[in-house]
Amino acid sequence: MSSPVVHPTAIVGSGAQLGQGVKIGPYCIVGDNVVLRDNVELLSHVSIDGHTVLGADSKVFPFASIGHEPQDRKYHGEASRVEIGERCVIRESATINPGTEGGGMVTRIGNDCLIMAGAHVAHDAILGNNVIMANYVGIAGHCQIGDNVTFGGMCVVHQFTRVGAHAFVGAASMVDGDIIPYGMAVGNRASLTGLNLIGLKRRKFDREAIHHLRAAYRLIFASEGTLRERVEDAAELFKNDPLVQDVVAFIAAASDRPILLPRNGHDVD
Known part of the structure; x- marks a missing residue:
């Protein structure tokens, strides 16, 4: 593996930790307490701050904002964290906020997740592995999302909601209740519409x-x-x-x- 490559227009804090093979593109900003594991790539105009760890082989697209203070009035500057797993893809203008003292101090995203353009993961949310969030999906604070969950575009999920593993949420749904594992939900407000049979068969x-x-x-x-x-x-x-x-x-x-x-x-x- 090669040494990190940082574009001359990027700003990288002196305390940031960069793994082997890291690529930081034009006009990116990486804060002092950020850790980028091996082979992470920031394409351009990415802003990562706070106590944030981005797992190996992950890729972040332009204008994504990760680790900046959460949108929670109860946050008072505590050194909370964002932990993102390996092989994650974070697309344009996605936002991911760190945890808060009232919610466990960490926002955590598992391995192999795809967070599409304009999507948002709020403070203290916990996402499992292989979660797919289509464009403009909003996961509110303190939510718990299981492994292999798929969200259609423009879904929103109420704070403190749980979504069980292998569930599917249809596009433009507003979810204000817990979705059972393997379930499928659609609508505003969303209701359970059956099991995610297609997902189960595909897996x-x-x-x-x-x-x-x-x-x-x-x-x-x-x-x-x-x-x-x-x-x-x-x-x-x-x-x-x-x-x-x-x-x-x-x-x-x-x-x-x-x-x-x-x-x-x-x-x-």
């Missing part, structure tokens, strides 16, 4: 596992009894099925937001 989930998950979905979101009773029934009936147990555990976990429910029936096709 080569076992046919029988998908069948069990569909059966459990119908049971959990049926009209008879209470949600708690139906979840308990699904937990017992599918006690040896890890996908169903993921959904059961997600619903049972404490949360600041309600579970998103189907609006009309519970068909998953």
Whole structure:
């Protein structure tokens, strides 16, 4: 690997740590406390500040803003962080803010994430691996996004909301409730519209596992009894099925937001 290459018009703080093979293009600004791991590339006009770590082989496009103080009036200059994983792609004008004292002090993004143009990740949000945020998606503060979640363009997600692994959120949705793992949600306000069957098949989930998950979905979101009773029934009936147990555990976990429910029936096709 080669030594870092910094364009003469870029400004790099004296305390910044640059890994091997880093490329910093024209008019970029990199703060004193920034760490760029091996082979990170900043194309041009990128501004990265604060206590920010950008993982190896990640690429940032023009006018992205990462690590600047969060849009939270409760922030008082604490040395909170942004941690971004490996092989992430952050497109034009995306913004990522650090954490706050009231939210764990860190905003964290996993590996292999794609954050498209104009998208926003707010303070204290936690994103898993392989998350795709299409153009102008907004993730509010304190949200928790699981692995392999996909957001269509112009979605917005209410603060403190959880989105389970392998979920899909349709374009232009406003999400104000927790989305179960493997679920699909669409609308303003969004409702659960079934399971992300296309995503499950593309990721080569076992046919029988998908069948069990569909059966459990119908049971959990049926009209008879209470949600708690139906979840308990699904937990017992599918006690040896890890996908169903993921959904059961997600619903049972404490949360600041309600579970998103189907609006009309519970068909998953």
